[in-house]
Amino acid sequence: MEDPESKHKTEEQIQRIEVNFESRNFLYSAAKWSKLLAVIGFVFVGILLLTAVFVSGLLTHLKAMNANLGRIPVGTLSAFYVFLALLYFFPSLYLNQFSRNIKEGIKYNSSVQLSRAFLKLKSFFKFWGILTLIIIVFYFLLIVMGVVGGLSLMNARS
Numbered sequence: 389m390e391d392p393e394s395k396h397k398t399e400e401q402i403q404r405i406e407v408n409f410e411s412r413n414f415l416y417s418a419a420k421w422s423k424l425l426a427v428i429g430f431v432f433v434g435i436l437l438l439t440a441v442f443v444s445g446l447l448t449h450l451k452a453m454n455a456n457l458g459r460i461p462v463g464t465l466s467a468f469y470v471f472l473a474l475l476y477f478f479p480s481l482y483l484n485q486f487s488r489n490i491k492e493g494i495k496y497n498s499s500v501q502l503s504r505a506f507l508k509l510k511s512f513f514k515f516w517g518i519l520t521l522i523i524i525v526f527y528f529l530l531i532v533m534g535v536v537g538g539l540s541l542m543n544a545r546s
Contacts, residue, residue, distance in 0.1 A: 407494075407502070415490050419505075423487040429480025433473045440469035475519070482512035 407415070444466040451462070486508040493501030 412494050416494055419487040419490040419494075422483040422490075426480045426484035426487060429476055429483065433477045433480065436469050436473035436476065440466040440473070443469065479512055479515050482508045482515065486512065 444462050447462045447465065486505050489501045489505035489508060492498065493505055
């Protein structure tokens with residue numbers, strides 16, 4: 389039979405994970421890189437939002453000049469760029485929060501800040517993991533639809 393005190397000691401030891409000097413340096417370096425990637429992400433979000441605004445105006449102007457462009461849905465294209473901007477905003481936010489919390493956790497030797505930082509890092513990876521799975525499923529469905537469409541065209545010609 390297992391001693392209840394040994395289980396308690398194990399949980400207590402897990403609670404007291406220490407971050408040595410080398411690990412602190414690695415975490416601080418990771419914080420710098422994540423901050424850089426977050427800033428680049430926020431800039432990219434801004435560019436996407438500006439593109440959404442300017443594409444709308446440009447297509448409206450081009451439609452007035454050429455009637456053949458009348459089929460291009462201006463609002464849909466702008467909404468797509470806004471959607472992409474929102475999609476890219478959250479991972480950038482998580483990286484920024486990770487960076488800030490890691491730096492504060494190291495500076496003030498705060499396990500609470502370190503826990504918050506790792507929570508944001510987990511959220512970052514969870515977001516990209518789910519998005520990656522969605523994209524893989526989407527590609528799979530496109531391939532299946534392409535194969536089915538190709539087979540139906542071959543059968544229609546026969």
